[in-house]
Amino acid sequence: MRRLLLALALVAAPVWADSDLPPAPLADTQLPDPKQEAEAQALMETIRCLVCQGQSIADSNAELAGDMRAMVRQRIAAGEKPQAIRAWLVRRYGSWVTYDPPLDGVTWLLWAAPILFVAIGLFVARSSFRRMRV
Amino acid sequence: MKRYGKWAPLVVFILLGSALTYGLAKPDTTNIRSKMIGASVPSFTLPPATAGLPGLASSDLATGQPHLLNIFASWCVPCAAEAPQLKAIAEAGVPVVGIAVRDRPEALGRFLARNGNAFRAIGADDASQVQMAMGSSGVPESFVIDGKGRILSQVIGPINPQDVAGLVAAVKAAR
Numbered sequence: 149m150r151r152l153l154l155a156l157a158l159v160a161a162p163v164w165a166d167s168d169l170p171p172a173p174l175a176d177t178q179l180p181d182p183k184q185e186a187e188a189q190a191l192m193e194t195i196r197c198l199v200c201q202g203q204s205i206a207d208s209n210a211e212l213a214g215d216m217r218a219m220v221r222q223r224i225a226a227g228e229k230p231q232a233i234r235a236w237l238v239r240r241y242g243s244w245v246t247y248d249p250p251l252d253g254v255t256w257l258l259w260a261a262p263i264l265f266v267a268i269g270l271f272v273a274r275s276s277f278r279r280m281r282v
Numbered sequence: 283m284k285r286y287g288k289w290a291p292l293v294v295f296i297l298l299g300s301a302l303t304y305g306l307a308k309p310d311t312t313n314i315r316s317k318m319i320g321a322s323v324p325s326f327t328l329p330p331a332t333a334g335l336p337g338l339a340s341s342d343l344a345t346g347q348p349h350l351l352n353i354f355a356s357w358c359v360p361c362a363a364e365a366p367q368l369k370a371i372a373e374a375g376v377p378v379v380g381i382a383v384r385d386r387p388e389a390l391g392r393f394l395a396r397n398g399n400a401f402r403a404i405g406a407d408d409a410s411q412v413q414m415a416m417g418s419s420g421v422p423e424s425f426v427i428d429g430k431g432r433i434l435s436q437v438i439g440p441i442n443p444q445d446v447a448g449l450v451a452a453v454k455a456a457r
Contacts, residue, residue, distance in 0.1 A: 240417035
């Protein structure tokens with residue numbers, strides 16, 4: 149029985165399940181102040197859902213995403229800055245959780261690549277022009 | 283030099299092709315590990331999740347005794363599968379405490395009656411707030427907490443029978 153249950157659990161693991169608790173109050177309800185709601189919305193669109201990992205928490209229907217939206221709206225309503233909320237999440241989940249990755253040891257290439265490619269292009273162009281002249 | 287130079291683009295292409303193929307073929311890890319390992323348990327106070335068991339506060343985890351903190355829910359199937367392992371860990375003398383995510387007291391009571399109760403205390407985390415504060419991204423997950431309330435390690439997914447001995451040793455080593 150235990151083995152069967154375990155086998156079932158392994159099959160079910162990627163699906164998980166959902167609770168039957170209703171969404172948190174602020175998960176799908178806008179803040180009364182439109183300026184605050186716009187701030188919250190802008191932040192939620194750049195926070196990655198931990199369950200549906202290709203979606204932002206603004207788009208995801210996962211329960212955890214709903215709870216994350218509620219958390220973001222609560223904190224914005226309490227006057228916290230979006231950057232502070234993002235930093236709080238990054239502290240817990242790493243830069244993985246933000247769609248606005250910080251410049252660090254892993255991501256520097258993203259910013260350096262365009263400059264690098266222009267430099268390579270200039271070098272190639274220069275050498276081929278020089279060959280034409282000869 | 284010039285003779286080999288014309289092969290350079292092909293070599294670059296093959297290298298790039300192999301790197302991309304490797305990236306596509308290697309199994310994708312979707313587990314997001316908590317970055318809170320090594321930090322103190324964030325401060326929280328949760329009400330009791332079901333009748334007959336106390337709730338859980340972060341101060342309960344800094345009493346000089348190490349704990350195994352299990353984040354679970356009665357609606358989660360793998361959590362039922364890991365229940366016998368939690369029971370074995372508790373019977374080995376490890377204090378096991380729980381955080382029930384988005385759960386109902388009656389449903390949790392039925393879950394404990396059916397699967398056995400390994401928990402000394404279970405806090406109700408109705409909006410996943412403490413789960414997020416711990417850097418946990420799903421259920422079940424377990425954290426080894428030392429006597430000072432520091433997070434030492436994280437287990438993502440159900441605890442399997444072969445993990446029991448290692449976890450018991452890890453918690454007992456965490457004074």
